[in-house]
Amino acid sequence: MSAEQDLHSADTRTPDQYLTLQTIGDFIRWCSSEMTRHQVYFGHGSDNAWDEATFLVLSAVAQPLDSSPELLHLRLVPAEKHRVAHWLRRRIDDRLPLPYISGEAWFGGLPFTVTRDVLVPRSPFAEVLAERCAPWLQQEPGTILDMCTGSGCIGILAALEFEQALVDLVDISPAALAVARRNCERHRVDDRVRTVQSDGFDALSGRCYDLILANPPYVDAEDLADMPPEYQAEPALALGSGADGLDLSRRLLAQARDYLHPGGLLLLEVGNSAAALESAFPELPFTWLELADGGHGIALLRREELPAA
Structure with a gap:
């Protein structure tokens, strides 16, 4: 298997992989790794993969961005897992800024529809x-x-x-x-x-x-x-x-x-x-x-x- 094939064997287009993940923390770590691997550009609300992944996962499962760390241990239901994977695929494959995917951006401490x-x-x-x-x-x-x-x-x-x-x-x-x-x-x-x-x-x-x-x-x-x-x-x-x-x-x-x-x-x-x-x-x-x-x-x-x- 080539390096390119190996890369895509573990990316967002392989559904079985993300379905084995369980918690919000698992999905944040996975999304962060995938965005780093695919070299997406940050500049629309965050400047690093971990923060971007945190915003993506919490927004996808409708949890506040200032949630307590205990939230990381909560498990996702299948529909939420699919939503996170879909958002991540759009972020990586389409190179869309995350606010266009979630429909919301923060400015001056307030949320705005975008x-x-x-x-x-x-x-x-x-x-x-x-x-x-x-x-x-x-x-x-x-x-x-x-x-x-x-x-x-x-x-x-x-x-x-x-x-x-x-x-x-x-x-x-x-x-x-x-x-x-x-x-x-x-x-x-x-x-x-x-x-x-x-x-x-x-x-x-x-x-x-x-x-x-x-x-x-x-x-x-x-x-x-x-x-x-x-x-x-x-x-x-x-x-x-x-x-x-x-x-x-x-x-x-x-x-x-x-x-x-x-x-x-x-x-x-x-x-x-x-x-x-x-x-x-x-x-x-x-x-x-x-x-x-x-x-x-x-x-x-x-x-x-x-x-x-």
Whole structure:
């Protein structure tokens, strides 16, 4: 038997093997080994095989992710074993991010519904909002815009943090906005959070905000082509934005001043395209936020620092 044949003799497509496993702990260890063997890429909620396997198994058997260690000794029934194996097969064979398989991702300590119509939430905006945009925000915002909202996670987190604010969730994708509406209902903020289909600011004429949180697509063409398959499973419209990743960011910077109240703030996430943004706009006094929990690439500009349209 060749090494390749031996590899597949013990993989997820051999049902008899996983049926001999019994406990949650057995399945976590097995899933971790299989994902390591098949070299899946981590980056959508975990950064290692053990954590990913733990999330996969606990989600598949409908147990909380913060379960006590005693749970590892509980036995799975046959239907649960089959579900774990099916999820693992999709994770390995299809290279799908786990949140697309489970239908749920965590952001800012909260669960959000996700589908393949939206990015898996992972923005450092979660940390910024946990700090209530301090020290830059001088008073409670009454109106907030979440530009390129996707699942709605950033805007919903802002609505929960600033309990009196009215929030607009804006995206060009109707399918993404449908997911955002589900999350608004899930977190019971749909009475003061609304969704708006718009290409940038195009459908927002006459609206003005105290705070704009923008997480546009910002991956440059070269990085987009080189991304692991797990990222290729996400909507390309939400990732790439031209050769240098800044096509939409340029439009937002050119127009944002007209949609901010005096003293309002624009927070713009551009990730690895931060250097390209500074090169493209040397005249703008970007303040780059320091992020204690990791991540980078969020620039802050006050309304008065933005170019006039």
